[in-house]
């Protein structure tokens with residue numbers, strides 16, 4: 001079976017498998033082959049894997065296609081369509097900010113993929129720049145190792161998502177999280193696409209919550225009543241911050257983009273838009289749908305988006321096809337002064353388009369009509385955020401490039417928020433302590449009483465020595 005493929009180069013090393021660029025010797029097709037690290041001694045074991053169960057059922061232009069599953073000599077291989085880059089690779093050495101048109105184009109497509117996936121009853125749970133794969137102007141969601149069926153039974157106790165993109169309800173050990181965890185991740189990823197720096201770069205789980213509070217302000221009864229209960233359940237007290245307006249942290253983003261990121265990064269999952277609702281946001285007002293009949297005529301540049309000029313493709317395409325679209329401009333059900341009344345019927349049309357997507361059509365942003373694109377005026381002035389010390393991007397797994405956070409470093413980082421903050425000279429705030437007591441042990445929660453303070457950590461992470469490393473070859 002595997003002799004049909006010639007392995008060319010290792011392109012990724014994930015937690016569960018390493019990924020190779022390969023060629024199908026018979027057809028000449030370039031594919032990505034993920035060789036799983038664990039051995040599989042029977043097919044039954046393989047077909048139960050989430051990656052197999054969830055990906056097999058999905059067929060969408062913004063979800064990476066699983067072509068074949070091969071088990072040979074107890075080794076399991078997944079054959080995927082090949083994608084040239086992941087979003088992290090496109091961001092990591094970039095000096096110039098992406099244009100808003102590029103960010104919009106990517107997010108529009110990812111939300112299409114998520115709409116499809118969520119409507120079919122799956123959520124991803126580990127969205128991060130490394131799992132968003134790009135070829136030319138197309139972006140696809142990859143790595144379904146953690147995907148879960150929405151109607152599968154909670155409690156969800158195992159490892160979930162890379163810390164920087166992990167939703168607060170997961171950090172607070174809610175066992176009832178939903179597809180809204182993907183929406184939180186998208187808020188963080190979208191901000192990172194604008195600034196080229198992670199929005200919540202926590203160096204531990206406790207620090208992650210601290211960073212979230214410092215950016216979006218601590219949760220209140222009004223913003224997230226359930227969260228206050230969750231925190232009380234585990235005897236956690238939020239550090240008190242009023243937060244900053246996202247426009248301060250993401251200065252290159254338009255008001256529409258800020259508004260979308262702000263709603264995605266809501267404490268309360270129920271206040272985050274669904275993926276289908278996000279597509280209706282004014283930020284995507286300029287997005288068009290290209291019907292299949294026009295697909296082959298859509299200009300696709302040969303260079304990756306990072307190397308192209310702002311909105312060039314969109315403008316080119318729009319010019320080429322102006323007047324030729326069978327669908328009109330899409331509108332939003334978000335209240336916005338920008339909206340023109342005559343476009344109000346577009347909401348249904350846009351929802352229809354989402355349905356068409358489910359029939360495996362193709363969605364593309366062909367024109368950026370934003371007058372508000374600040375990105376051209378900005379460039380990255382400060383060096384990009386890097387995790388401290390050993391966590392530098394060049395020190396991860398097998399010496400490959402990545403943004404790894406080593407477990408030893410993480411354990412140190414998991415010291416008390418208060419004392420750690422003071423020791424690094426950042427006494428902005430110490431979390432209030434109220435005579436810390438150990439909460440009752442819960443499945444999947446590790447209690448560290450050594451420092452007299454608690455940190456949150458899934459027991460499984462410790463048992464299996466799993467780090468939250470970002471392992472990206474590139």
Ligand SMILES: Nc1ncnc2c1ncn2[C@@H]1O[C@H](COP(=O)(O)OP(=O)(O)OP(=O)(O)O)[C@@H](O)[C@H]1O
Pocket residue numbers: 011012013014015016017018019032034064080081082083084085086130131133142143144145471472473
């Ligand atoms: N279809 C593909 N085409 C090209 N590169 C890919 C493809 N799939 C994965 N990769 C590369 O390999 C890396 C690791 O893949 P993947 O995330 O599937 O592995 P994993 O073991 O599940 O990783 P994780 O640690 O994220 O759980 C990706 O970040 C990406 O750079």
